[in-house]
Structure formats: C-alpha cells, structure tokens
Amino acid sequence: MPYDELNATTALKQSIPLEPLFVDYLIVTLNVVCGEVISVIGIVANGVSIAVFCKLGFHDSVDVTLTALAISDIGSLVSLQFYNIMVNPWMSSAQLPFEPPDATILFSVYPHIYFIRVTGLITAFAALERCVCVVLPLKVKDIFTCKRAMLIILILFLISISNVIAPYYYFRFGWILSPERNSSILRIIPKKNWYFGIGLSYMFNDIFIQYLTFAVLIACTVITSVTLHRNATWKKSISKGGYRKVENKVSLKEIKVVKMLYFVSVTFIVCLLPLSTTLTAVGVVEDLSLNGAYYQVARLCYCVSFTMETVSSSMNAFIYYSMSSKYKRAFMTLFVTE
Secondary structure, three states: OOOHHHHHHHHHOOOOOOOHHHHHHHHHHHHHHHHHHHHHHHHHHHHHHHHHHHHHOOOOHHHHHHHHHHHHHHHHHHHHHHHHHHOOHHHHHOOOOEOHHHHHHHHHHHHHHHHHHHHHHHHHHHHHHHHHHHHOOOOHHHHOOHHHHHHHHHHHHHHOOHHHHHHHHHEEEEEEEEOOOOEEEEEEEEOOOHHHHHHHHHHHHHHHHHHHHHHHHHHHHHHHHHHHHHHHHHHHHHOOOOHHHHHHHHHHHHHHHHHHHHHHHHHHHHHHHHHHHHHHHHHHOHHHOOOOOOHHHHHHHHHHHHHHHHHHHHOHHHHHHHHOHHHHHHHHHHHOOO
16 A cells, blocks of 8 residues: 555645534434444345245256345345444443444454455356356356356355455454553554555455456446347347237347346445445545544545445345346245235
8 A cells, every 4th residue: 555655645635624523423324323224124124035035946046146145235234233333423432441443343344344345246246147148048057057156156255255364364352551541441453564464455355356346247237238239129120020029028028137237236336336435545545544634534435335335235125026026926925914
C-alpha cells in the first residue's frame, strides 16, 4: 500500500471534515435500526430458500448453486449482527472490557468480508453457468453436474479463507494497559511483521479477487445477453405460418431470462461495489484510516456499504419467489396451508 506516494497530496486537503454527530446519526439510522431489521428478515428469508431448495431436491446444478448462495448470505447477515451492535456510538462510552472497534474488526468485519467474498464467487459461478447454458445448451448438463457444482462451490468456500488467514495470523486479541482507564482492556495486538502480510492479503483478496469477480460477472452477463438477443432475432427471422406463435412465446421467455439476469447481476454489483471501492480507498489513502484526517468519511462509507450489502444478501429469496414459478409452488406447498 503506497502510503509514501500520498505525502504530496497533503497540500490538496481543502475539504471540510464531516461532523461526527452527523455520521453517528446516520450509523444509528442505517446500521443499528434499518440494518438490524433487514438482517433479521434476510436471515429468515434465506432459511426459507434453503428449505424450498431441499424440498425441490438437488436435481439441477443451479439448485445447488442457489442453495450455497443462501448459506453464504446467512453467514454474511449473521456476522453483521455484532457489527450493528458495536458501531452504536453509545458503545464507545460504555466501560466494556474490550475496545469496541478492535473487537468489531476481528470478530465481525473479517468474517463478514469472508462470506461476502464467497457470495461474490458463487454469484460469478452462477453467471458462468447461465452463460454456458446459453452458448452450449446441449453440453451444459454434462459440464455442470450436481456433483461438480458441489465440488466447485466447496473450493470457492476454501479459497475465500485466504481473506481471514492473514488477519487472524498477524492480529491477536490480548490485554493492554489503557492509561485512560488505568486498567487493562482487550485490544488487537499485531505481530512485528504484520504490515507485509496484511499488505499481501489486501492485494490478493481486496484487489485481485474482488475485481476479478466483478469482471467475470459482467463478462458472463454481457455474453449471455448478446447470445440470447441473437437467438431471438434468428428465430424471428425464420418463423413462418403456424410456427410463428410458438417462436414468439420462446422469444418472450428469453426476454424474461435476460431481464432477470440483468436485475440479479446489476443488484449484486450496485450493492457490493461500494464496499469494494471503500476497501480500495482505505488501503490507498492513508487519511481514511483510523487516525486519518478523513476518518469520518470512511465511517460514512462503511455505514452505507454494509447497509447495501445487507439489502443484497436479504432480497434473493424475494427475487426467486417473484420470478420462479417452481420456487413459488414449492414455497406454497411448504408454508401455505389451505
């Protein structure tokens, strides 16, 4: 992280710092109140999705992928519960036996980022499945079997562990004397060479992996959409007489698939991109760090980013219910009685 290169920018610091009370108000509103409500709804909704997919049976690799996505979303939402509690401004004035920001980073932020990375990789894999389904429709069943999908998803879960290996190796929670309290409290104690290891982890996970995920997702979405559009155009051009009605129905179905693809992909990118850009900015701009001049800006960015991620992890079940008749029928069978 090239902090030394930023020294020349200090003369350009002319922006007015954000008022801490204003940031505290937004944090309470977005994270403590809205975030908690949405998280609870999302945890229940994703649990329902897992039950529905189990009811349907794992006969298709897509069902396996969406079930894994629901599991990672639950992990993402559960890990945010501690964050939403500890970012409450009043927690800083409480005489806790630990430092709230340190505990939040170690026990909430890092686990949350792990599950977010898993969610991103699974979403990219789902986009790749759809892309192959459109480009190679006769071979997709042979390429993506349920067993292969399970194996790939397991690998994605294991690869994402790299997000937390470095932090938990270089940082430990230990007792440190606090002059302000005149007593010992639990805080993060870094190892001497932590900067190098955390820097490598940052470059691989927060830069390479996250933007590779976005690139794969966007590329697969574009290829799928273009291919579907070409197929629909070709079918319309060769439709004749009695076949026209059938071909038009197929085209309408393909248009719905394209709309759903765009909706899911754009929602994921829009909701996850703020945290990605925030992590990148914090790693590059030293003044956004804990003791930096623009720390309040970073707090505001994290507040908005985690709220948007909460929305993203909570809404998939509602998308499935509104756009998948198979999912809706299974849901009605499980939870609605006549």
